Each structure stands twice: as structure tokens, then as C-alpha cells.
Amino acid sequence: MNTPATRLYHLALSPYCRKVRLVLGEKKIEVELVEERFWEAGSEIARRNPAGRVPVLRHEGRLMAESQAIVEYLDETVPNPPLMPTTALERYEVRRLCAWFDDKFNAEVTRPVMTERVWKKVMKTGYPDSREIKSGLKAIKDHMDYLASLLEGRKWLAGNQLTLADFTAAAHLSCLDYISDVDWDRSGVLRDWYATIKSRPCFRAVLADQVPGIPPAPHYAVLDF
Amino acid sequence: MNTPATRLYHLALSPYCRKVRLVLGEKKIEVELVEERFWEAGSEIARRNPAGRVPVLRHEGRLMAESQAIVEYLDETVPNPPLMPTTALERYEVRRLCAWFDDKFNAEVTRPVMTERVWKKVMKTGYPDSREIKSGLKAIKDHMDYLASLLEGRKWLAGNQLTLADFTAAAHLSCLDYISDVDWDRSGVLRDWYATIKSRPCFRAVLADQVPGIPPAPHYAVLDF
Numbered sequence: 001m002n003t004p005a006t007r008l009y010h011l012a013l014s015p016y017c018r019k020v021r022l023v024l025g026e027k028k029i030e031v032e033l034v035e036e037r038f039w040e041a042g043s044e045i046a047r048r049n050p051a052g053r054v055p056v057l058r059h060e061g062r063l064m065a066e067s068q069a070i071v072e073y074l075d076e077t078v079p080n081p082p083l084m085p086t087t088a089l090e091r092y093e094v095r096r097l098c099a100w101f102d103d104k105f106n107a108e109v110t111r112p113v114m115t116e117r118v119w120k121k122v123m124k125t126g127y128p129d130s131r132e133i134k135s136g137l138k139a140i141k142d143h144m145d146y147l148a149s150l151l152e153g154r155k156w157l158a159g160n161q162l163t164l165a166d167f168t169a170a171a172h173l174s175c176l177d178y179i180s181d182v183d184w185d186r187s188g189v190l191r192d193w194y195a196t197i198k199s200r201p202c203f204r205a206v207l208a209d210q211v212p213g214i215p216p217a218p219h220y221a222v223l224d225f
Numbered sequence: 226m227n228t229p230a231t232r233l234y235h236l237a238l239s240p241y242c243r244k245v246r247l248v249l250g251e252k253k254i255e256v257e258l259v260e261e262r263f264w265e266a267g268s269e270i271a272r273r274n275p276a277g278r279v280p281v282l283r284h285e286g287r288l289m290a291e292s293q294a295i296v297e298y299l300d301e302t303v304p305n306p307p308l309m310p311t312t313a314l315e316r317y318e319v320r321r322l323c324a325w326f327d328d329k330f331n332a333e334v335t336r337p338v339m340t341e342r343v344w345k346k347v348m349k350t351g352y353p354d355s356r357e358i359k360s361g362l363k364a365i366k367d368h369m370d371y372l373a374s375l376l377e378g379r380k381w382l383a384g385n386q387l388t389l390a391d392f393t394a395a396a397h398l399s400c401l402d403y404i405s406d407v408d409w410d411r412s413g414v415l416r417d418w419y420a421t422i423k424s425r426p427c428f429r430a431v432l433a434d435q436v437p438g439i440p441p442a443p444h445y446a447v448l449d450f
Contacts, residue, residue, distance in 0.1 A: 050371055051329050062314075066328075069320035076313040088301040089287075095294035103291075103328070104276050146275055 009036035009048060009056040012209040013118050013178060015110055016067040016102070017055040018171035023071045023164065025202025027078040033205075039123050068098055071164050083164045094158040097165035101172050105143055110172050112136040117179050118214060137181060148187035157193070170197045174206060180217035184225065191225075199223045234261035234273060234281040237434040238343050238403060240335055241292040241327070242280040243396035248296045248389065250427025252303040258430075264348050293323055296389055308389045319383045322390035326397050330368055335397050337361040342404050343439060362406060373412035382418070395422045399431060405442035409450065416450075424448045 006024070008031050010017035024031045036054045038045035048056045049065040057064045064070050075083045084091055113136035116128035147169065150157055158165040173194060176182050184191040197203065207221040219225040231249070233256050235242035249256045261279045263270035273281045274290040282289045289295050300308045309316055338361035341353035372394065375382055383390040398419060401407050409416040422428065432446040444450040 051325060064317065064321070066321045066324040069317050069324055072320055073313055073317040076316070088298055091301070092289065092294050092298040095297055096289070096291045099291040099294055100276060 005032055006030065006060075007032045007034055007058040009034050009045070009058075010054050011036060012211050013114060013175050013214075014054055015106065015168075015172040015175050018174060018206055019067045019102075019168050020055045020057060020070050020074075021206060022167040022171060022202050023074050023083065025205065026081065026083065026167070026200070027074055029074070029078065068102060068164075068168075071167070075164065081162075083162065083167070085159060085161055085163060090159055090161075094163045094165045097158050098168045101165075101168045105169075105172055108139040109136045109143060110175060113140075113179075113181055114175060117181075118211070121213060122211070140176070140182070141186065144183075144186050144190055147193075148190045151187075151189040151193055162197075166193075166197055170194065170203075174198075174203075178209070178211075178216045178220050179214070180220075195223065195225065230257055231255065231285075232257045232259055232283040234259050234270070234283075235279050236261065237436050238339060238400050238439075239279055240331065240393075240397040240400050243399060243431055244292045244327075244393050245280045245282060245295050245299075246431060247392040247396060247427050248299050248308065250430065251306065251308065251392070251425070252299055254299070254303065293327060293389075293393075296392070300389065306387075308387065308392070310384060310386055310388060315384055315386075319388045319390045322383050323393045326390075326393045330394075330397055333364040334361045334368060335400060338365075338404075338406055339400060342406075343436070346438060347436070365401070365407070366411065369408075369411050369415055372418075373415045376412075376414040376418055387422075391418075391422055395419065395428075399423075399428075403434070403436075403441045403445050404439070405445075420448065420450065 006029055008017065008020060008024070010021070010033055012035070021031070021033075036045055036048075036056065037043060038052065038054065045052055045054070045056070048063050051065055053065075055065070055067055055070070057070050064073065071083070084094060112132040116130075116132045116136075120126050120128055147157065154160060156162050156166050157169055173182055177194075184194070198207070210216065231254055233242065233245060233249070235246070235258055237260070246256070246258075261270055261273075261281065262268060263277065263279065270279070270281070271277055273288050276290055278290075280290070280292055280295070282295050289298065296308075309319060337357040341355075341357045341361075345351050345353055372382065379385060381387050381391050382394055398407055402419075409419070423432070435441065
């Protein structure tokens with residue numbers, strides 16, 4: 001009997017789904033993508049994930065949820081290339097930055113901006129609230145300055161090695177970049193960092209995403225933006 | 226020169242701070258607790274943590290933030306007792322449940338209930354909104370049923386070993402229990418699990434917490450509740 005293929009139940013513009021896709025790509029694990037419109041009648045998401053949300057990864061015959069738990073598992077079980085450093089202190093820094101993006105950056109930037117500009121349209125739940133968008137676009141400035149300050153002294157976000165922190169950050173920023181909400185002129189080091197990670201093979205499928213009714217920004221898939 | 230003592234900048238009823246306190250206690254790391262009222266003028270939180278929030282741990286001469294990153298670091302550097310299992314699949318399950326509590330349970334239960342009942346009073350930011358409290362107390366029922374279903378087949382939440390998942394869950398539930406918002410009659414297995422973890426020495430300091438103006442529920446510190 002063959003091992004069942006790896007399948008990801010996802011949404012194209014969810015940063016948590018993108019994080020898993022990028023890590024799967026980096027580890028060269030082939031994946032079948034299935035769009036999971038969990039808010040629609042007849043969705044079977046609750047059967048796949050009691051938390052009722054994406055991403056859900058079917059992998060090695062199991063259903064797995066929670067993006068950070070999934071990517072740490074992938075890194076532990078598919079060691080090449082390693083996306084976690086070797087010392088406990090460096091791993092702490094990777095996890096701190098993953099939490100920074102998945103929790104703080106998401107609450108202050110990704111969620112308000114994407115909810116108003118994308119999810120309300122996709123899920124048909126109303127019109128965008130411009131105050132929320134404004135608040136997110138104000139907050140992203142401080143975040144970009146903080147990332148730039150990290151990159152002044154480091155090659156990658158958590159140190160001198162490419163890690164899960166870079167893919168977590170790139171997952172969030174690439175969703176916002178799809179709708180043209182990242183002002184790359186704000187920081188040269190941050191733009192260079194994003195250009196480098198964006199040109200990796202794992203990014204190709206993410207750059208090919210097309211969400212019906214929401215065309216990507218013209219520069220979105222351009223590697224030399 | 227002595228290694229600087231370990232110090233935790235915290236708030237008594239923050240589940241993220243409690244999670245770090247419980248793991249420090251379990252690892253027998255002595256800690257000095259410093260209340261961090263980060264919303265007050267003159268707070269130096271931004272200097273200690275660019276994310277502007279608690280917990281912040283001063284440990285081995287460094288300032289560390291983000292509770293999950295901290296406890297994973299503590300578990301990796303102070304191996305006894307181990308609070309993570311040995312296989313990648315079991316570790317995945319621990320991390321999935323930590324995310325369940327720190328993200329989903331917090332958004333649906335801890336944050337709305339504690340914001341309205343505790344933080345608005347402590348931070349003097351207004352009167353409680355009873356709809357938020359009601360929504361949190363409705364949501365906790367499904368969460369308790371889910372936890373109970375896990376505990377039907379396992380000794381501890383993530384398997385047959387005490388892990389970070391148990392301390393994460395207990396950190397959230399103990400904050401809600403302080404204000405009497407956990408209906409332990411709902412599930413015998415969940416009550417037994419909480420009675421067992423509550424009787425561990427690491428829990429003592431947490432059970433001794435007293436927040437001015439917000440007295441704990443009468444049963445809060447009782448081991449046989």
C-alpha cells in the first residue's frame with residue numbers, strides 16, 4: 001500500500017497556510033492543495049480540525065492542525081534543509097519571532113487589513129471598514145522598522161541562518177503584498193531580504209496564486225520589484 | 226561574578242505569565258516576581274520587550290519574551306523534569322494544544338472574560354460589557370467538552386506524560402477559576418486532571434496570588450475543591 005499523498009486544506013491568502021506551503025516547498029515535500037471554504041454550508045472542516053480552521057495538513061495518513069506545530073514537526077522529521085538553528089538560544093529567537101508575526105503582527109496588521117480588504121469580500125460578510133485598514137497600515141510601519149533594525153545586524157531575521165522565522169514573516173508580508181499594502185520603499189534591507197526569500201523555488205506556487213475577484217498587485221510576482 | 230538572578234516581569238492574572246511561572250516552578254528555577262503595570266505612565270516595558278507586553282523573563286543575563294518560546298527554551302536547557310515528549314509526533318501534539326489554548330481558547334474565552342471582569346477594573350478603562358462575558362462563558366463549555374474527550378483516552382492532555390500542554394491549559398483555566406468562571410461540575414475527568422496538576426508544588430505560588438480589589442473565589446486555592 002502506498003503512503004497517502006500529502007494534502008493541504010488551505011486558503012490562498014491565509015498567512016498560516018502560506019507558512020506551511022513555504023516550509024513544505026523548502027523541504028521538497030509534494031503537496032496537493034485543496035481550497036477549504038470553511039464558512040460555507042456543507043464544509044467538513046470540523047471533522048478535519050476541531051478548531052474549525054485552516055491550515056489542515058493530511059500527512060503520513062494523519063490530519064494535522066496549527067501552523068507552528070506543523071512546521072516544527074516537518075523540520076524535525078525532514079531535516080534537510082534545517083530551518084531551526086542548533087542552539088537552544090537561537091531556537092528561542094526563532095520561536096519568539098514566529099510568535100511576533102503569528103500573534104502580534106497578525107492582530108495589529110494582517111488580520112485587520114486582510115479582513116477588511118479580502119475576507120469580507122470572499123466570505124460576503126459586508127463592506128470594508130476603512131478605520132480598520134488605516135489602523136493596520138499605520139501599525140505596519142513600526143513593524144517594518146523593527147524588522148529593518150533586526151536585519152541591520154543579521155543576514156536573516158533570527159540570525160545568520162534561514163529559519164522558520166523568515167518563512168513566517170514572509171507568509172504574512174506576502175499576503176499583504178498581494179493587495180499592495182507593503183511599502184517596500186520604507187527599508188532597503190527589508191526589501192533585499194524579501195527579494196531574496198521571494199526568489200526561492202518554494203515561493204513559486206505562492207506567487208502564482210490568483211484569488212477570483214481580487215487581482216494581485218502588478219509587482220506581486222515580480223522577483224526584481 | 227554571580228549569574229544574575231532570574232526575574233519575571235509579570236501580571237498575576239495573565240495566563241501567559243502563569244505558564245512561565247508554572248514551568249519555572251516545575252524546573253525548580255527560583256524566580257523573583259516583579260509586577261509590570263505596562264499601561265501606566267513611566268513603565269519601562271518597551272525597553273524590556275519591543276512587543277510591549279508581559280511576560281518578560283530576565284534569565285542568564287538576557288531578557289526573553291513570548292511565553293511559548295520561553296518555556297520551550299527552559300525545557301531544552303533544564304531537562305529535568307522533561308515537559309516535552311521524545312517523539313516528533315508527540316511534540317507536535319503538545320504544540321498543537323499549546324496553540325489551542327494560547328490562541329483559540331484565549332480569543333474565545335480567556336480574553337473576553339478576563340478583559341471585562343479583571344483588566345478593565347485593574348487598568349481603569351471602563352465598565353464590563355456583559356455580552357462579552359456571556360460569549361466567553363458560552364464558548365468555554367465546548368472547550369471543556371473537548372478537553373474532557375481528550376482526557377477520556379489519555380492520562381494528560383497531550384498523551385500519557387505531563388507536558389507543556391498541561392501547564393498551558395492550567396494557566397488559562399486557573400485565571401478563570403480565580404474569578405470563579407470554570408464550572409468544574411461539567412466534567413469529572415477534567416476536574417480530576419485539574420485537581421492533580423493544582424496539587425503540584427509549582428502551583429503553590431499561583432494559588433497564593435491576591436489581586437487587590439479582586440478577591441479569589443473561595444474554592445480557588447483549595448486542593449480538594
